[in-house]
Amino acid sequence: MGFPYPSDPRETVVLSKYFGDAGARSFDGWTQRGGYEGLKKALTMTPETIIDEVKLSGLRGRGGAGFPTGLKWSFMPKGDGKPHYLVCNADESEPGTFKDREIMRWTPHGLIEGCAIGAYAIGAERCYIYIRGEFTDPWREMTQAVAEAYARGALGADAFGSGQRIDIVLHRGAGAYICGEETALMNSIEGKRGNPRIKPPFPAQAGLFALPTTINNVETLAAVPHIMVRGGEWYKSLCLSNPKSTGTKLISVCGQIQRPGNYEITMGTPMKELIYDMCGGLRPGRTLKAVIPGGSSVPIMNAVEAESCLMDYEGLVAAGSMLGSAGMIVMDDTADMVYQIWRLARFYAHESCAQCTQCREGTAWTTRILERILAGKGTDTDFQLLLDLADNMTGKTICVLSDSCAAPVVSGIQKFRGEFEAYISGSRQPVVAGV
Amino acid sequence: MSLTTTPAAGGHDGVHEPVFVGDTRARLEQYFTLYPTKQACLLPALWMVQEARGWISEPAIGEVAEVLGVTPAYVKGVVTFYTMYHTHPVGRHFIQVCTTTPCGLCGAEDTVRALLQQTGCGDLGATSPDGRFTVVEVECLGACGFPTPIVVDDADFIESVTPDKVPEILARYP
DSSP: OOBTSOOOTTSOOSTTTTTTOGGGGSHHHHHHTTTTHHHHHHTTSOHHHHHHHHHHHTOBOSSSSOOBHHHHHHTSOSSOOSOEEEEEEEOOOSTTOOHHHHHHHHOHHHHHHHHHHHHHHTTEEEEEEEEOTTOHHHHHHHHHHHHHHHHTTSSBTTGGGSSOOBOEEEEEOOSOGGGGSHHHHHHHHTTSOOOOOOSSSOTTTSOGGGSOEEEEEHHHHHHHHHHHHHOHHHHHHOOSSOTTSOSEEEEEEEESOSSOEEEEEETTEEHHIIIIIISOOSSTTOOEEEEEBTBTTSOOEEHHHHHTOEESHHHHHHTTSOOTTOEEEEEETTOOHHHHHHHHHHHHHHHOOSOSHHHHHHHHHHHHHHHHHHTTOOOTHHHHHHHHHHHHTSSOSSSSHHHHHHHHHHHHHHHHHHHHHHHHHTSSOOOSOOO | OOGGGSBOTTOSSSBOOOSSSHHHHHHHHHHHTTSSSSGGGHHHHHHHHHHHHSSOOHHHHHHHHHHHTSOHHHHHHHHTTSTTSOSSOOOSEEEEEEOSHHHHHTTHHHHHHHHHHHHTOOSTTOBOTTSOEEEEEESOOSOTTSSSOEEETTTEEEOSOOGGGHHHHHHTOO
């Protein structure tokens, strides 16, 4: 539902059904609401049949990359005699995204259940849930829920009397956006600086502690119990457009919009319907200028593109952007695009782990050049300079942080060039002091 | 070199009392059972130090290194990577304010201004003259639908902070 606002009838409420319902947080409350049925059922199935069911559902990674979940699970080696790990990525920090936070705050047992099913399916001896340090409420809820799940026999040496051992450990981050990148996250659990690792080896071969590891986003794992209970076919049928995008998706809508919140839509819902109907449109008298649909790392869309696109993996790619983590940042006609792009670049410059030169230097210089433009000291050559920098920052580094910085800059120049020119020509007053 | 007599560089009292004794030591031992390496307990151990002392001093880094069997230089490298660990003392109440794009679009800068003014901190990162508050600007706190969120003392996450709510919020933190 569009928490904190009441659910909209156009939503398809699966994961968000109990957002705002504090009664769903306890073990008893969760079981009374039909919880833990997915885990109980999964424990009667073989790992292979669980993976097949997830494959059938078409569930894809909800953290940003959109990789098919069942396929990812099937990459885990079988019978290798080594410990395996499942890691749940709860380091949600992509600007615009705040869905995993609500899943953990309101339905912690739902996530525990998903993690437990995942751990069983891939033969993991332990699941680590990496929660960002700033998420104090989710941490509190998850800590309590994990303790309760152990006490009630859902976790531990003999999960629900199945003879299966399932362990979950919560790991608290300490402030680093980059730790949301899967290999940086694994380094962080290992007690290292959160620098991303070069792939290959991929986590399924050598991940956490150099052992076979699967890493999934909170929302992905939280969807799994529902797939167990209602079946892969049901999940697959939740699709309004492209059959490769199935199920529901929590869209975190924020920015200059009437009713910001988490809206759970069926894949393929038109963005126009989401913005104008479910979220109540823009503030009175305002018109839509831009949307960043998938968290700050994806290309910016202008109003025309936004109003004509479908919200699923393919629909947004077709519109020149990406679904990403579905953190949708809405900007109205009062937004200063140069300023906003500068602010995004500053974010990436701050969050760069500084391992790769292209990223360390590129994010910092992009920020400074944009700041120069905002100070009224830009020149016409700055466009080419920014685009050259962006080119050097795209596809040339260990992880995609620098690509993420380049995406809004390139799309911003393409779609809102006039606003940059206004600062450069002096027709618009500088908004920051000189650099 | 005994940890208890190491002068605390820039510390409050010049003497570092060990953190990992008694219950805290027991908690750390509990963490050892949850990870295959001791090194993996570094982030939890640093959190324990910060909870106990409010910040992570050089001697505390030395103590963490000793209990986990890594070098102090290694620990310092990790401490300085993560923004939430304080490497110098901060006010009694530490306030993180989100100013990233979604919050920035919804007036985060006004909230920052109100906080700086009413805490008496004046500048970001500075501690108020009475030692009560330190306010810092942070990147995305992951509550973009509730602008502007703040985190106080690594424990209280407060949503939708607008300038008019600042006096009431600050009053909760004497």
